């Protein structure tokens with residue numbers, strides 16, 4: 148049995164859940180796929196998940212209304228143990244990457260982190276992942292009886308619905324008390340397209356000059372293209388943009404169809420968050436900026452003038 | 463109070479990596495104390511200096527698990543001001559890709575040293591793993607906070623801010639706990655000459671992996687440098703309008719990534 152943990156928000160299952168189902172189906176020669184839905188008031192989520200897999204396990208509890216690493220780890224490990232699961236698949240989101248290690252330790256199972264490819268054949272789980280700040284692709288494998296893996300967003304195509312909906316089962320869980328108490332929140336910029344799911348990302352760096360420059364150049368172009376907005380750490384540290392827009396090692400990793408880097412130098416830490424994008428455009432006044440080494444199309448020049456021209460040309 | 467800061471040794475961010483015989487060859491690379499761990503060590507020193515939790519005798523111990531060369535990173539942390547160091551020499555066993563196994567060693571040392579707080583980098587710049595802190599916390603049965611950008615300690619309670627899926631959160635957390643550090647938490651200090659000299663005399667205890675009953679369950683099969691062919695097509699930028707038109711044409715007609 149392969150267990151997929153369903154991420155959800157705003158009453159819908161996340162794109163990552165559909166991607167995990169595809170990953171699970173491609174590994175599925177070793178057994179059926181089940182999905183686990185954790186949360187409070189999640190009947191609609193469970194029904195949506197049931198369009199994708201044969202079995203949906205539902206833990207609908209008030210304590211699970213908001214995510215907590217210890218609660219999530221306890222729940223997933225318990226289900227994996229009782230269901231004799233051979234492979235647990237968790238999205239490599241920030242939360243997935245922080246509770247999955249606890250699941251693995253509870254199960255004494257190895258953890259394969261951030262899989263971009265995954266196979267499960269003859270009892271061996273093999274994953275392809277990135278290392279050395281995304282400069283290396285490596286293959287790892289394990290023949291342990293139980294394996295936990297986190298799967299990179301965007302690595303698998305979102306799964307489509309099956310013909311007949313799967314069965315739903317309510318599950319009983321023993322949950323620990325929360326120890327991390329949330330005392331305040333600075334939510335990501337609601338209203339804008341989530342970075343990780345966008346097909347087009349327009350990202351800006353210090354080369355945009357100021358918060359106003361960024362707004363006019365980067366956000367202005369993003370609006371014209373229906374794109375998400377990304378930023379470098381330098382821009383976030385300067386307070387020009389919210390942290391949620393940061394792309395890179397300490398921010399979000401994106402893999403859109405099109406990434407436009409505007410006034411970004413291309414530091415290793417930034418590249419590691421975007422160098423898997425399908426097509427990369429760089430606009431920078433410095434012809435030697437490292438961003439050009441990963442660019443498909445480069446324009447050396449002043450980003451303000453060039454983006455203004457782009458905006459007019461798009462109309 | 464005792465703080466255990468975990469230290470890894472990784473190639474510098476600007477190092478060119480080399481692959482030989484299907485694996486990354488670090489033989490010729492300049493290796494440094496992982497930047498993310500530096501934030502952890504710095505935070506431990508600041509907690510000591512602030513008399514964290516009302517304790518004026520906070521001890522900062524740095525721990526490395528890996529090949530014997532990791533000693534250099536530990537010496538570096540001692541030069542920054544850590545009180546003493548422990549190196550668990552992994553010898554011929556490659557633990558690098560099995561965080562679950564590594565966490566067993568770290569948790570065991572934390573227990574033996576009677577640590578109250580474990581600090582480590584949010585991500586290791588060699589394995590790109592983000593799992594170490596949480597795995598150690600689970601081994602110890604402790605609470606955790608990951609990707610922390612602000613931290614204080616009052617009595618036996620930590621308070622701080624960290625990154626989550628949807629923005630940032632302020633949190634409270636009881637000790638004992640594991641906290642993973644990242645950029646933004648602090649500005650790490652530089653080692654001073656007197657501290658570098660003092661560091662040579664500080665205790666660095668060597669232990670061997672055999673005493674910890676661990677066997678890695680993940681095997682590294684092969685590694686290759688990522689190389690994605692890029693077009694590297696340069697569009698002259700002197701005429702902004704012409705450049706914009708040509709870029710749009712190329713994105714629509716050649717790359718077919720724009721409607």
Ligand SMILES: Cc1cc2nc3c(=O)[nH]c(=O)nc-3n(C[C@H](O)[C@H](O)[C@H](O)COP(=O)(O)OP(=O)(O)OC[C@H]3O[C@@H](n4cnc5c(N)ncnc54)[C@H](O)[C@@H]3O)c2cc1C
Pocket residue numbers: 351352353354355378379380381382393394395396397398399409410411412413414415416417420430431432433436448449450451497498645
């Ligand atoms: C542990 C660690 C983690 C990090 N994580 C991240 C991360 O997640 N994400 C991240 O982005 N960074 C990260 N960094 C920081 C990273 O090293 C760089 O400092 C940062 O990416 C630089 O941002 P920038 O390109 O906006 O600024 P700069 O490096 O200052 O580059 C600005 C660029 O704009 C160009 N420019 C200036 N004026 C114009 C103009 N008028 N028109 C066109 N171009 C112009 C310049 O030529 C230059 O190339 C991290 C660093 C560390 C140590």
Ligand SMILES: Nc1ncnc2c1ncn2[C@@H]1O[C@H](COP(=O)(O)O)[C@@H](O)[C@H]1O
Pocket residue numbers: 434435436437439440441442444445446447694695696697
């Ligand atoms: N579009 C471009 N604009 C400016 N310089 C470029 C461009 N494309 C490639 N280069 C230069 O060529 C190098 C790319 O080499 P490589 O990484 O081997 O593909 C970079 O270091 C840049 O200096």
